[in-house]
Amino acid sequence: MLIDLRAKLEQPEVAELIELSVLPDPEKLPEVIEAYRTDNRLDMMGYVNEEQLIGIVGYEVNEDNVLKINHLAIAPEERGKGFGRMAVLELLDWEAPDVILAETDEESVEFFRNIGFVIESLGESVPGIERFKCTYTVNIEE
Secondary structure (H helix, E strand, O other), X not given: OEEEOHHXXXXXXXXXXXXXXXXXXXXXXHHHHHHHHHOOOEEEEEEEEOOEEEEEEEEEEOOOOEEEEEEEEEOHHHOOOOHHHHHHHHHHHHHOOOXXXXXXXXXXXHHHHHOOOEEEEXXXXXXXXXXXXXXXXXXXXX
């Protein structure tokens, strides 16, 4: 189940998950928390299972109904159990976008590929670190 985390961004369990999503640059954590706290275009949702916060997904939806995932993290001990997939699917239900976009690294690209995103290499943003654009187009029935 997704819950709104905007009022809980400073809580340690929320901040820890946000920090996982900004690695390898944890110094960005205060800046990221401040952005979600003050920018009304940004939303931060938490994925909860059995009343425990399992993961976070930070995103924005633009005027063309394109949802861009900016931050996504699942607690390390809960990975591989389908919680990331469920968070993205619930977000799809919650916001009903036409397209979902994400950018990721080689370590996480298979996660997006396995849930139906189309993957496109963006090349190396930093020498030795390839980035990928992940796009999921929602089938809109007429």
